[in-house]
Amino acid sequence: MRQIVLDTETTGLDPLQGDRVIEIAAVELVNLLPTGASFHRLVDPERDIPAEATRVHGFTNGDLAGKPKFAEVAADMLDFLGDAPIVAHNAPFDFGFLDAELLRCGRSKLDRSRMIDSLVLAKQRYPGMPNSLDALCRRLGVDNSMRSSHNAVLDCTLLAQVYLELMGGKQPGFELAAALAGRGPALATIEAVAWTPRPITVPQDRDAAHAAFVAGKIKDALWLKPPFAVPGVE
Template sequence: MRQIVLDTETTGLDPALGDRVIEVAAVELVNLLPTGATFHRLVDPERDIPAEATRVHGFTNGDLAGKPKFAEIAEEMLAFLGDAPIIAHNAPFDFGFLDAELKRCGQPVLDRSRMVDSLMLAKQRYPGMPNSLDALCRRLGVDNSMRSSHNAILDCTLLAQVYLELMGGKQPGFELAASLAVGRAAMGGEAQVEWVPCPIVVPADRAAAHAAFIAAKVKDALWLKPPFAPAPAEPG
């Protein structure tokens, strides 16, 4: 199962008032674990960055001088997102800004059915409690000591760990899925795995002893009756 964890940084809070995207980051998950594949671009917002926004994310006008405009990264970003579900913390905010940017450059907007809002998931699990990304990191034991400002790629990395915990934590078999995904990324394509059956061979004497035990101890064993009983071998 492929999913994308996404985060944006912006010049303000409302694209309808002219605020623009200045950073887009995305991290690929397969079966809830990061594969190592990421997308990260800084963007020239084509406007000044207010001082209050700089205090949040740390970016100044000089930091983004010469960076590509959103229209120049849109196709590459959409290709990375593919058709996977997109996880974001307060997802309507990120979707709203990306939709505004995509409309501005003539690209299709994101399908809202793909949106997974980790903030809503956290509110359902921890009603009435602080559910910011920092609060969730502290509550779930995710190390966020490096998070001195709102850096999109770091936030994606932290949110991927938080989302795993919100979905129930690591499950058996996920390590295999992650290793296959990393192998896929390294080879530049889909990892192909050949599953080889390994039947358990029971020695004839033990099989006979087991059959005798069942016949002596179990009356009318259900698994020895149709439709569970194996079909009698045809004479050959």
């Protein structure tokens, strides 16, 4: 199961008032765990960055001078996103900004059916409690000590860990065997590894001693009766 964790940084809070995207980051999850594949771009917003926005994410006009415009990174971003569900914290904010940027360069909006809002998930699990990313990291034991300011790459990394916990800390190993056997979703990043069975052999004297012990101490051992009994095995 492929999903994308996404975060953006912007010049402000409202794309309808001319605020623009300045940073896009995304990490790939397969069965809820990061694969190591990621996407990151800094973007020239084609406008000034207000001081109050700089105080939030740390980016200045000089940091983004000469960076590509959104229209120049849109194709790469969409290729990375593919058709996977997209996880974001307060997802309507990120979707709203990306939709505005995509429309501005003549592309279609993101399909809202792909949106997974981790903030909504957190509110359902912890109603009435603080559910910011920092609050969730503290509550769920995710180390966010390096988060001194908003940063899309770091926020994606932290959110991926938080999202795993919000989904119950599900371990993907149970799905791996089914996937490799063709009974589950194909995982293109996982290859079957050849292995050689190494049965444990029991010395004859130990086997005979065990059989004598069972015969003398255990009456009607179940594993010696059908359907459990295997010919030649005690």
